[in-house]
Amino acid sequence: MVFFLVCMLSAGFNYWVDPYGLFGTNRLTGFNELKPATSERVRVVKPYMASRLKPRTVIGGNSRPEVGIDPQSSCWKKSEQPIFNTGIPGAGVFMQVRYIQHAVESGDAQLVLLGLDFLDFLIDSSKPVQEIDWDHLGESFDGRLHSLQTGRNLLITFQKLKDIFNGLFSLVTLQDSIITIISQKNKYSATRREDGFNPGFDYQPIINNEGQSVLFQQKNQEVLIRLRHSKLGLFDASGQISIPFEALKRFLSWSKNRRLNVILFINPYHSDYLTLIKISGKWPIFEEWKRQITSIADKYAIPLWDFNTIDQYSTESPPLPGDKHSQLQWYWEPAHYRREIGDLMLASMLNRDCSAAQSNFRLGSKIMIPILQDHLNSLASDLQRFIDEHPHVVNRIMNNVSSKNQGTP
Amino acid sequence: MLFNSYEFLFLFLPITLVVYFLIAKYGQEAAIGWLVLASLFFYGWWNPVYLILIILSMAVNFGFGELLGHIYASKKTRTSRLWLTLGITFNLGLLGYFKYINFAVNNINSITGSNLSIEVIILPLAISFFTFQQIAYLMDSYKGITQEYKFSHYVIFVTFFPQLIAGPIVHHKDMLSQFMNPDAMHPRIENITIGLSIFAVGLFKKTVLADGIAQYATPIFDSASSGQVLTFFEAWGGALSYTFQLYFDFSGYSDMAIGAARMFGIKLPINFHSPYKATNIIEFWRRWHITLSCFLRDYLYIPLGGNQHGRFLRYRNLMITMLLGGLWHGAGWTFVIWGGLHGFYLIINHVWNYLTSQSQPVMPKSLAKLFGWLTTFIAVVIGWVFFRATNFEAALAMLQGMAGLNGIALPNAIATRLGDIWELLGKFGFTTYLGGGNQFVFTWLWIAILFPITLAMPNTQQIMSKFEPALHLHQPHEKNEIRFLVLEQILVWKPNMYWAVAIGVIAALAVLAMTGISEFLYFQF
Numbered sequence: 005m006v007f008f009l010v011c012m013l014s015a016g017f018n019y020w021v022d023p024y025g026l027f028g029t030n031r032l033t034g035f036n037e038l039k040p041a042t043s044e045r046v047r048v049v050k051p052y053m054a055s056r057l058k059p060r061t062v063i064g065g066n067s068r069p070e071v072g073i074d075p076q077s078s079c080w081k082k083s084e085q086p087i088f089n090t091g092i093p094g095a096g097v098f099m100q101v102r103y104i105q106h107a108v109e110s111g112d113a114q115l116v117l118l119g120l121d122f123l124d125f126l127i128d129s130s131k132p133v134q135e136i137d138w139d140h141l142g143e144s145f146d147g148r149l150h151s152l153q154t155g156r157n158l159l160i161t162f163q164k165l166k167d168i169f170n171g172l173f174s175l176v177t178l179q180d181s182i183i184t185i186i187s188q189k190n191k192y193s194a195t196r197r198e199d200g201f202n203p204g205f206d207y208q209p210i211i212n213n214e215g216q217s218v219l220f221q222q223k224n225q226e227v228l229i230r231l232r233h234s235k236l237g238l239f240d241a242s243g244q245i246s247i248p249f250e251a252l253k254r255f256l257s258w259s260k261n262r263r264l265n266v267i268l269f270i271n272p273y274h275s276d277y278l279t280l281i282k283i284s285g286k287w288p289i290f291e292e293w294k295r296q297i298t299s300i301a302d303k304y305a306i307p308l309w310d311f312n313t314i315d316q317y318s319t320e321s322p323p324l325p326g327d328k329h330s331q332l333q334w335y336w337e338p339a340h341y342r343r344e345i346g347d348l349m350l351a352s353m354l355n356r357d358c359s360a361a362q363s364n365f366r367l368g369s370k371i372m373i374p375i376l377q378d379h380l381n382s383l384a385s386d387l388q389r390f391i392d393e394h395p396h397v398v399n400r401i402m403n404n405v406s407s408k409n410q411g412t413p
Numbered sequence: 414m415l416f417n418s419y420e421f422l423f424l425f426l427p428i429t430l431v432v433y434f435l436i437a438k439y440g441q442e443a444a445i446g447w448l449v450l451a452s453l454f455f456y457g458w459w460n461p462v463y464l465i466l467i468i469l470s471m472a473v474n475f476g477f478g479e480l481l482g483h484i485y486a487s488k489k490t491r492t493s494r495l496w497l498t499l500g501i502t503f504n505l506g507l508l509g510y511f512k513y514i515n516f517a518v519n520n521i522n523s524i525t526g527s528n529l530s531i532e533v534i535i536l537p538l539a540i541s542f543f544t545f546q547q548i549a550y551l552m553d554s555y556k557g558i559t560q561e562y563k564f565s566h567y568v569i570f571v572t573f574f575p576q577l578i579a580g581p582i583v584h585h586k587d588m589l590s591q592f593m594n595p596d597a598m599h600p601r602i603e604n605i606t607i608g609l610s611i612f613a614v615g616l617f618k619k620t621v622l623a624d625g626i627a628q629y630a631t632p633i634f635d636s637a638s639s640g641q642v643l644t645f646f647e648a649w650g651g652a653l654s655y656t657f658q659l660y661f662d663f664s665g666y667s668d669m670a671i672g673a674a675r676m677f678g679i680k681l682p683i684n685f686h687s688p689y690k691a692t693n694i695i696e697f698w699r700r701w702h703i704t705l706s707c708f709l710r711d712y713l714y715i716p717l718g719g720n721q722h723g724r725f726l727r728y729r730n731l732m733i734t735m736l737l738g739g740l741w742h743g744a745g746w747t748f749v750i751w752g753g754l755h756g757f758y759l760i761i762n763h764v765w766n767y768l769t770s771q772s773q774p775v776m777p778k779s780l781a782k783l784f785g786w787l788t789t790f791i792a793v794v795i796g797w798v799f800f801r802a803t804n805f806e807a808a809l810a811m812l813q814g815m816a817g818l819n820g821i822a823l824p825n826a827i828a829t830r831l832g833d834i835w836e837l838l839g840k841f842g843f844t845t846y847l848g849g850g851n852q853f854v855f856t857w858l859w860i861a862i863l864f865p866i867t868l869a870m871p872n873t874q875q876i877m878s879k880f881e882p883a884l885h886l887h888q889p890h891e892k893n894e895i896r897f898l899v900l901e902q903i904l905v906w907k908p909n910m911y912w913a914v915a916i917g918v919i920a921a922l923a924v925l926a927m928t929g930i931s932e933f934l935y936f937q938f
Contacts, residue, residue: 006917175926222847
């Protein structure tokens with residue numbers, strides 16, 4: 005009796021608080037509006053959020069657009085709303101596009117903005133890839149997504165029932181429900197909004213307590229460790245196969261069949277990040293990657309924007325170690341841009357005067373095969389000039405990555 | 414099938430229990446037959462193919478047992494010893510093939526430089542446990558202590574599902590007498606209530622406590638394996654987390670086994686008795702995996718000569734016993750080192766006992782007890798590092814961190830909040846590292862919760878002490894443990910409303926904690 009009572013009360017409480025945003029229970033300010041526990045379950049809950057929102061516009065990619073492109077930006081037209089951000093942290097390209105497909109089908113969306121990221125296309129080029137088994141590539145997450153195949157509805161229903169059960173009858177969920185209520189007092193609690201956007205609140209306490217320099221230091225270390233892997237390349241050992249490129253092509257082909265309006269964009273990076281690509285010796289691969297995606301975009305007649313620039317936005321200097329007051333206007337850290345940059349990007353891609361920038365200003369540039377080489381040369385020379393003129397930046401980055409993960413309290 | 418699975422809790426256990434008592438009305442043999450079928454189903458749930466192995470093993474051992482019984486009656490000692498040797502060889506051969514052949518081949522290759530290859534053999538579930546149990550049966554048959562004439566009875570002794578997967582290791586003479594007791598065929602509310610209560614406590618230990626802290630042990634040991642440098646608090650955090658994880662995992666499992674058996678009216682032997690309260694390593698082994706310790710003592714240490722031939726041979730026998738005990742836990746050198754380390758600890762303890770018995774105490778009793786407890790606990794934690802580490806290098810990396818050789822560091826996020834205290838710590842050489850703040854806080858929070866539970870709370874047997882919860886209960890001496898009598902006196906289970914509510918809440922929390930992946934650490938021993 006007590007056993008069942010405790011189980012049912014827990015389930016009821018978990019449903020009411022809905023700490024992951026799984027059930028779509030009303031978000032009440034001061035009670036369950038912020039959902040810090042969602043951060044570790046984005047892959048589980050975003051399909052449910054998308055199904056509820058039924059978006060007309062979908063933003064996709066990895067964590068960069070998730071934290072950078074805001075569905076509540078003033079750049080969106082009424083006819084494009086509701087907008088859902090289905091960016092998934094740490095996801096590969098195949099997973100990113102599968103989540104976009106799910107969100108598109110949930111609301112019969114007409115417009116998709118897909119952020120492309122260099123690191124998501126780097127694979128181990130020393131190993132051959134056997135034939136790509138697309139049906140099983142997404143086994144770990146496909147159960148929650150609208151299926152492109154027939155006869156999988158039972159699997160989806162089973163997965164959904166399992167998620168609902170786990171979301172209700174779980175001690176971890178109960179703990180997260182309690183933490184959710186307690187966390188409402190903290191305006192910097194991590195969260196995902198109902199439209200899938202990550203406002204990046206959780207960066208703020210780190211900046212306030214440790215200074216933004218530690219975010220740069222930590223990200224620079226992570227990125228360089230990853231880029232220094234000598235076997236990284238764009239294709240497998242045969243030089244022919246790349247799952248990320250193939251996934252992108254399949255998605256664009258599917259979009260074309262649906263008459264979907266797709267805009268591709270290369271995520272902006274802080275100059276630290278671009279410098280790391282250069283330092284690690286991966287710059288030629290970086291340029292080759294841009295050639296490949298430009299070629300793919302051209303094949304499917306899809307617009308492609310490149311937001312890699314060396315300008316006042318990307319070269320903003322991070323605060324000095326120990327400075328807990330200053331913070332950058334445009335970037336959280338070298339890999340993640342703020343929504344302010346996102347607005348500039350939307351202004352460019354949608355060709356609207358909606359951001360804080362001057363009305364005639366457009367961030368980034370639309371790239372196409374004929375102008376690509378000039379575009380690449382221009383970025384390479386801009387970066388080289390910046391490095392030459394700011395040797396202390398390279399020194400700082402090298403100090404960051406050689407300081408053995410030590411911080412400065 | 415795992416105890417902490419929905420299929421076990423809500424289907425297998427209730428159906429097996431209800432049908433058992435329904436069939437028992439029609440006769441004892443039918444009920445035992447049902448329990449045999451259910452237990453084989455329970456075993457086959459993991460991989461039905463291995464049912465052939467366990468049935469074959471039981472058939473052969475039953476035959477050996479029959480032979481040994483007849484020969485004992487005819488007093489032909491030499492023939493008897495020959496058959497016993499053959500029987501033990503059969504069991505060890507089976508265990509050796511499935512558990513140690515890959516290990517042996519790898520070692521031969523690395524010593525001789527040869528390139529022998531053998532396909533990876535999957536370790537059949539519970540083979541270590543049912544092998545030891547059957548060796549004990551053969552030795553008992555050889556000595557005339559026990560004898561079984563019915564195969565179905567023998568099968569229920571080996572496969573009775575509560576103890577089949579990970580013990581406690583039971584003796585034929587303890588079990589069959591209980592199954593044959595006509596009273597056991599009638600459902601008793603007292604047995605069901607006590608069994609459910611013990612089971613609920615065990616499930617809570619496993620799913621809430623062990624699985625709760627496991628997430629903080631695993632990443633640290635993984636880091637050590639991947640060659641990352643661990644600082645003092647990281648290494649100790651990982652080692653202590655694993656120390657508590659293993660205890661709550663295995664003792665929780667044993668409680669569940671004892672509780673499930675009790676629902677059928679069967680009492681299993683006790684397997685744990687608050688081992689981390691022990692103030693010396695000899696006492697630790699009287700409290701940790703008690704049925705294995707008894708097995709090793711009765712069937713290995715004593716046959717080797719035990720303590721009958723002088724101190725040196727006693728120490729040798731101890732070391733051999735612990736080395737083989739270590740190897741029993743896993744086919745790897747880290748397990749052997751773990752066993753050897755405990756053998757070494759036990760020898761030191763015996764030498765110490767011998768020396769102190771010849772002289773006056775050098776410190777007050779209470780201080781000596783505290784010192785003894787601390788030394789024992791640290792020695793045990795160091796042992797667990799070898800037990801858990803994937804290889805010798807990873808264990809050394811952990812121990813280096815624990816010894817402070819890689820420095821003492823705190824997450825930067827915590828250091829910034831310490832203010833003036835950090836200034837002071839900085840002077841003592843403390844440094845910081847980026848990230849890992851939450852991990853650090855939750856690791857030490859879990860440790861701060863579980864440490865007092867293991868030291869101050871009474872164990873399941875003490876809580877259920879008025880109802881003879883298990884066989885062969887441990888009777889500790891005050892000098893061998895640190896004691897907090899207050900809680901032991903308060904937390905005594907009684908069949909009343911308060912305890913019903915408490916057990917209901919514990920059971921509910923334990924079941925609610927089951928969502929997620931969870932496997933017993935002793936699953937493949």
